[in-house]
Amino acid sequence: MPLPKCWPSFTKAKGPFDHFLDKILFMNEKSLYIEAKELIESSRHITVIGHLNPDADALGTALGLWSVFKELPKRTDVVFLSRPLPQYLAFLPGFEKIRHSVNPKSDLIVTVDSGSFDRLGIEKPADAKIVNIDHHRSNTGFGDVNIVEPEFASASEVAFKLVERAGWSVKRDSAINFYAALLSDTGFFGYEGVNGRVFDFAKRLLELGADAEWTARMLRENQPLSKLRLLPKALQTLRLYLDARVAGIDVTASMLEESGATVNETDDIVNYARSLATVEVGFLIRDESDGALKVSLRSKSYVDVCEIAQEFGGGGHIRAAGFTVYDLERKVLKERLLKRIEKEL
Ligand code: 5GP
Numbered sequence: 154m155p156l157p158k159c160w161p162s163f164t165k166a167k168g169p170f171d172h173f174l175d176k177i178l179f180m181n182e183k184s185l186y187i188e189a190k191e192l193i194e195s196s197r198h199i200t201v202i203g204h205l206n207p208d209a210d211a212l213g214t215a216l217g218l219w220s221v222f223k224e225l226p227k228r229t230d231v232v233f234l235s236r237p238l239p240q241y242l243a244f245l246p247g248f249e250k251i252r253h254s255v256n257p258k259s260d261l262i263v264t265v266d267s268g269s270f271d272r273l274g275i276e277k278p279a280d281a282k283i284v285n286i287d288h289h290r291s292n293t294g295f296g297d298v299n300i301v302e303p304e305f306a307s308a309s310e311v312a313f314k315l316v317e318r319a320g321w322s323v324k325r326d327s328a329i330n331f332y333a334a335l336l337s338d339t340g341f342f343g344y345e346g347v348n349g350r351v352f353d354f355a356k357r358l359l360e361l362g363a364d365a366e367w368t369a370r371m372l373r374e375n376q377p378l379s380k381l382r383l384l385p386k387a388l389q390t391l392r393l394y395l396d397a398r399v400a401g402i403d404v405t406a407s408m409l410e411e412s413g414a415t416v417n418e419t420d421d422i423v424n425y426a427r428s429l430a431t432v433e434v435g436f437l438i439r440d441e442s443d444g445a446l447k448v449s450l451r452s453k454s455y456v457d458v459c460e461i462a463q464e465f466g467g468g469g470h471i472r473a474a475g476f477t478v479y480d481l482e483r484k485v486l487k488e489r490l491l492k493r494i495e496k497e498l
């Protein structure tokens with residue numbers, strides 16, 4: 154089955170129900186939130202899970218929701234399949250409670266920040282229902298209930314909207330997690346999509362006990378040495394293409410080994426490619442342990458990298474997207490990618 158196209162954005166949508174997300178935005182938004190609340194409240198054992206190689210949004214949103222659900226009369230687990238988890242995010246409250254497998258007894262899976270089911274790394278549950286909470290415009294709508302808000306800056310914003318609508322109480326631990334998720338996915342309130350609603354959300358989280366300075370410090374100044382050791386090796390590989398409108402960086406298995414860095418320590422290196430004055434699209438190609446190549450794409454102001462990533466089997470957002478390939482050499486992949494990017498410049 155072909156993947157659905159990225160949701161074309163509010164202003165460009167042709168009409169209701171061209172895409173499953175239209176249902177949320179044009180018609181049925183209130184009842185979807187109520188459906189999710191009812192499924193959650195009537196379940197006995199919830200598993201909250203985010204995507205493989207989680208970032209601060211996936212971890213913060215999952216841990217924030219887990220803290221909320223803990224107060225409800227049911228069992229709740231928080232699960233990420235990846236091991237090891239990024240240790241620089243170990244400051245997130247509840248991090249040490251994360252499990253690495255889904256308890257088969259859970260009757261409801263709440264997924265966060267995951268645009269497609271395969272990003273979770275788990276088998277399709279036989280009996281459990283799925284509530285899909287996300288903000289990726291490439292979301293495939295794999296849940297029984299899909300709350301996907303592509304205009305939202307972080308998955309934590311979607312989760313918080315559900316929590317508020319459901320009337321569940323938010324403690325300080327949740328506020329810290331949701332705030333870290335927001336700060337990270339907005340590039341510290343610098344990316345497109347940051348608006349008054351985002352600052353209202355941030356303000357609510359600060360009122361609920363999040364600490365702005367501490368969270369920013371933990372996200373930025375809590376890095377392992379291996380990450381800084383990897384950076385110059387990666388930057389040495391930076392090449393410019395297409396009249397310097399594109400910049401690409403390579404991260405190889407041997408660079409990871411020499412620096413002692415884990416794969417999630419490459420997370421923001423692609424931003425250096427985009428940061429150059431002439432560059433519209435930055436990409437990073439990283440060796441995965443299973444021989445696959447993981448590509449991260451970032452654009453500055455006009456190229457839709459979500460659409461490009463989808464054509465290679467991935468997805469994401471308009472200015473940040475990614476995909477993984479299993480059957481291409483780095484050189485061939487790079488050629489194909491550059492050819493595809495060129496069409497958008
Ligand atoms: P990153 O490049 O930081 O891994 O990802 C950028 C954005 O694209 C994130 O929102 C991430 O969830 C999404 N993304 C990255 N890789 C994939 C992928 O293989 N499939 C999908 N659907 N989304 C991806």
Ligand code: MN
Pocket residue numbers: 210211266288307308338
């Ligand atoms: Mn996110």
